[in-house]
Amino acid sequence: MTTKVATQEAAYSMEKLVLLILGAGILIRLLWLCFGLWRIRVFLRNSNLLNRVPLPVLEMQALLQVYPHLYLSTRLKIPVSFGLSRPVIIFPQQFVEMDQAGQSAVACHELLHIRRRD
Numbered sequence: 001m002t003t004k005v006a007t008q009e010a011a012y013s014m015e016k017l018v019l020l021i022l023g024a025g026i027l028i029r030l031l032w033l034c035f036g037l038w039r040i041r042v043f044l045r046n047s048n049l050l051n052r053v054p055l056p057v058l059e060m061q062a063l064l065q066v067y068p069h070l071y072l073s074t075r076l077k078i079p080v081s082f083g084l085s086r087p088v089i090i091f092p093q094q095f096v097e098m099d100q101a102g103q104s105a106v107a108c109h110e111l112l113h114i115r116r117r118d
Helices: 002-045 055-064 093-097 100-116
Strands: 069-073 080-082 088-092
Touching: 002 080, 002 088, 055 100, 069 093, 080 100, 088 093, 088 100
Parallel strands: 069 088
Antiparallel strands: 080 088
């Protein structure tokens, strides 16, 4: 009888340990997500609206029927796209200096992210 109680207590302790580990993992993941959203907000706040949209970007927008808000940032090295209800693309400052083929490729890639909502 005592071994049955000890086995049940061990199983109960193991269940508690597994739940504790899962809960800690979920909490860490949520904190990581909140930190990422906060960083995106900071990047957006420190970005400037892209006033003169390059022709390749306009062409890609028309082709894909996706029209996000476009920004430039001196703090980013790669473009970032985000947002569901009000999508945004933040391009690095070097984007405006790229050749048209490069601008078209980068814009297409980011616009497809928004179109697929990923």
